[in-house]
Amino acid sequence: MNPRHTRSLTEGPSPADAHAPALPYPDxxxxxxxxxxxxxxxxxxxxxxxxxxxxxxxxxxxxxxxxxxxxxxxxxxxxxxxxxxxxxxxxxxxxxxxxxxxxxxxxxxxxxxxxxxxxxxxxxxxxxxxxxxHHDGRAPDWEPVTWHALGTRAPRFAAWEMPGHSQDVVENTVDLGHFGPLHGWGESEVAEPAVFDGRSFRVSVRSRERVPLLGESPLEVTLEGCGISQVHVCTALPRFGVRTCALYATTMIAPAAFQLRQASRLDVAEPGALPGPAARWLSRSLTRLLAGVMFRGNCEFVAQDFPVWATKRYQSPPRLARGDGPIGPFRHWARQFYPPDRLRAHVPSSVRSAEGSRSG
Ligand code: FES
Ligand SMILES: [Fe+2]
Incomplete structure (x- = not known):
């Protein structure tokens, strides 16, 4: 059937939580x-x-x-x-x-x-x-973490805006189960289990990644978060002597819309076998090429999450399975950034205890 006059009809998934945001603004x-x-x-x-x-x-x-x-x-x-x-x-x-x-x-x-x-x-x-x-106007009682600035080159920047909630960006880093199905990583394993400490958390993962023009390499990734606002993703591709780090900073702008900023840095090991000027030329050219490839790769990687974030809802409680990352401990940690009364209104106490006790 090819109905006429249907162009203006709404179809496809609705924007995330467009009608009833499930989480309030974080502090x-x-x-x-x-x-x-x-x-x-x-x-x-x-x-x-x-x-x-x-x-x-x-x-x-x-x-x-x-x-x-x-x-x-x-x-x-x-x-x-x-x-x-x-x-x-x-x-x-x-x-x-x-x-x-x-x-x-x-x-x-x-x-x-x-x-x-x-x-x-x-x-x-x-x-x-x-x-x-802060929802009650409180003065700052903690500071944002300062992460290392990798390499000597200026960072490359990108920014996006979409429907949804910024917690999904931060939760994404401990959602270890989605890296294979959505992002195509193979054979992932946790190198260092997640640690939640004060306003921060950290987890390390080993996997393999295929890089355009270069081929496949083992991949070491350290994911760190601070608040419901910034994530630092540090990757090493030892086969190519390449390290990258990317800051993802996410900001609610409306009850169901957020902005995401990405600042990426790259460091490449010096090719030691060549004499000085040739090594420097090769290093500069290689670094420029790799910086472009890795930056585009970072953007494409994070963009794979966008359709999901922009249309998902805050599933509470989540029905977790073996193979998930530490979603339960993450959500328990994340509660400190919300007004307790607003969160209680959204998450019944029976559900809160179930969330805290589940993890992958
Ligand atoms: S100077 Fe008059 S409104 Fe600002
Ligand atoms: Fe993701």
Whole structure:
């Protein structure tokens, strides 16, 4: 049958949790920009959990994050501009100094009382700018982990936005069962079992991977997470002398939508058998080639998850099987990042205890 007038009908899987998000916004540090985007003089507006955040960089390199509305009459400061280290509101040109205080009006009159900008805690780590957000307005009581910066080359960046919940990105790293079926890894085994410690976790896996142009190699992967916001994936392909690390930073922007930022770095062992200049030329050319191949590979790898994340629901309790990763311990660990009352409303106590007791 080839029915007419069906082009506008909805079909296919619905967006993830579009009608009833199963998890609330998490608390913690969340990526709002790559550090390289925020050059001095730039004013950026970025979404974070249903609100805008305005970012700018001072001449000494310091980063500021503020709520978006001017204390004077509410203009959006994301439309403003920097003059030296002052943020200038576009509406009446009130100026705000590096500490957020109003230093002058556009009329040459004294600033009004209580007219400071509402500053947000901000950190710059792992090539990324993170802003703190807590459901009850609490000040930061932990810091985002700083991971190593592999090699000497600048990182390569990518970013995506899709329906779903950011916890699925973080949970993905301990979902060891999906690496074979979805990503095509063969013969995976856990090299170091998952350890959940405070705000972080870590697990190591051994497998094999086929790299375009190069062939197959044993693959060693260490996966680390920090909060419901960032994951560090470190891989080694010993046969080719290649190591990569990629930061994945994920940020809820609306109740059922998130952004994902990827910053990838690459390191290649020097080819030792050749004399100096030839070795350097070969190393540079090889590194350039491999950087492109591995970066595209990283992007394609993570994109294999996108259709699943964008249409799945938070299955609670999950019906886990032998061969799954430590999903149960992960979910137990993840609860610390949510408002307890909101989570309880979503996950009945009988289900919570079942989740905690199951793992692969
Ligand atoms: S609203 Fe910002 S200066 Fe008036
Ligand atoms: Fe995945």
């Amino acid at each position: 913690g540090w969340f990526a709002v920009a790559f550090a390289a985007e925020l050059v001095p003089g730039t004013v950026l507006t970025r979404p974070l959990q249903g609100e805008d955040v305005v970012l700018y960089r001072l001449r000494d390199g310091g980063v500021r994050a503020v709520r978006p509305y001017c204390p004077h009459l509410g203009a959006h400061l994301g439309l403003g501009a920097m003059e030296g280290d002052d943020l200038i509101c576009p509406f009446h040109r009130f100026a705000f100094g590096p500490d957020g205080s109003c230093v002058r009006t556009g009329y040459g009159t004294p600033p009004p009382p209580s007219s400071d900008l509402a500053a947000l805690p901000v950190r710059e780590v792992n090539d990324t700018v993170f802003v703190w957000r």
